[in-house]
Amino acid sequence: MGVIAPAAELVVIEGAEFSMGSDRHYPEEAPAHPARVESFRMSRTPVTNREFAAFARATGYRSVAERPLDPEAFPGAPAENLQPGSMVFTGTPGPADLRHLSQWWAWVPGANWRRPVGPGSTIADRADHPVVHVAHEDAAAYAEWVGGRLPTEAEWELAARGGRHAASFTWGDDPEPADAHLANFWHGDFPWRARPGYGSTTPVGSFPPNDFGLYDMAGNVWEWTSDWYAAHNEAPGCCVPEVSSIEPGSAFEVPRKVVKGGSFLCADSYCQRYRPAARRGQAIDTGMSHVGFRVAFGEPT
Numbered sequence: 309m310g311v312i313a314p315a316a317e318l319v320v321i322e323g324a325e326f327s328m329g330s331d332r333h334y335p336e337e338a339p340a341h342p343a344r345v346e347s348f349r350m351s352r353t354p355v356t357n358r359e360f361a362a363f364a365r366a367t368g369y370r371s372v373a374e375r376p377l378d379p380e381a382f383p384g385a386p387a388e389n390l391q392p393g394s395m396v397f398t399g400t401p402g403p404a405d406l407r408h409l410s411q412w413w414a415w416v417p418g419a420n421w422r423r424p425v426g427p428g429s430t431i432a433d434r435a436d437h438p439v440v441h442v443a444h445e446d447a448a449a450y451a452e453w454v455g456g457r458l459p460t461e462a463e464w465e466l467a468a469r470g471g472r473h474a475a476s477f478t479w480g481d482d483p484e485p486a487d488a489h490l491a492n493f494w495h496g497d498f499p500w501r502a503r504p505g506y507g508s509t510t511p512v513g514s515f516p517p518n519d520f521g522l523y524d525m526a527g528n529v530w531e532w533t534s535d536w537y538a539a540h541n542e543a544p545g546c547c548v549p550e551v552s553s554i555e556p557g558s559a560f561e562v563p564r565k566v567v568k569g570g571s572f573l574c575a576d577s578y579c580q581r582y583r584p585a586a587r588r589g590q591a592i593d594t595g596m597s598h599v600g601f602r603v604a605f606g607e608p609t
Contacts, residue, residue, distance in 0.1 A: 318605060319521050321466060323347040326473040328465055330585035333476070337585045343462045348606035350459060350467050353512035353523045354438035354531060355450060355601055357431040360421060363450050372443035373420035373595045391417035394441040395596040396425055397573060399507065400500040406578050412499040413596075421446075424597055436511040438529045441595035444565050447532045451603045459604035461535040461566045461587065468525040468569065468584035470518035477583055478518040478526045483576070491515050491526035493582040498575035509572055509598075527574060527582040529600035530567040530590065534608065537564040537589030564589035571598035 328343035363369060373394040396416040404411045418427040421441045451457050468478055475481050484490045492510045496502040513523045567590045570582030590599060
């Protein structure tokens, strides 16, 4: 274990029973059901590049996206596809058929948390942005280093709701007003023309906190949880490439964990998942340019 997160950077989430999920939005969120969470603490913001860099310097840690790939784990894959890298979002030059994710997602060799859009890029001007391109084990390793863990899905959702247990959004039931700036989700024409100030990650805390004082619980980056993703009621497509949910240990497909909160890529016209109930399954070995995490402290429930 390395450092312990300062108390000022943590928020106490009091234990509660609440209605988890939603029957009003995407199928994978249903059914809404009662859930009970015991008290715990959560980091006020997602983990930043600055914080993850301190961890990497102190421990010599290499993220999954920085490590060579084992050809035996990917039989038949071309050699060029076995280079370390990650999935990078690149906006299209114009309107696109939203059924085809490959138009704006690409595997980029050399992309990782240090080089978020590939070789030649840097985080020098993104120190306070959420760290991205982190696989699940990268997030869990950092959390252990600071004396914490990844939150459960229920803990994350309770915290995101900020006491508004039945509300659609972190700020209430109504969508963001036209003259407000409540979260970093896609504003503009997806996936090619974002309004100024949107279309990429932003420094943590750039938008108002929820009623618990937690920042970026809506948008900016999806956040890893500790829960395995359940396959039932899953909707196809949208924000995360499709990978079948399976039991850990398969040699052919990769299991998934739940990610929560949506990201800067969530557009109302396409993927309105910057809500507390929203959930997706993310392949545990795949970092992306819109997936990060935050840390919980206390015994999981």
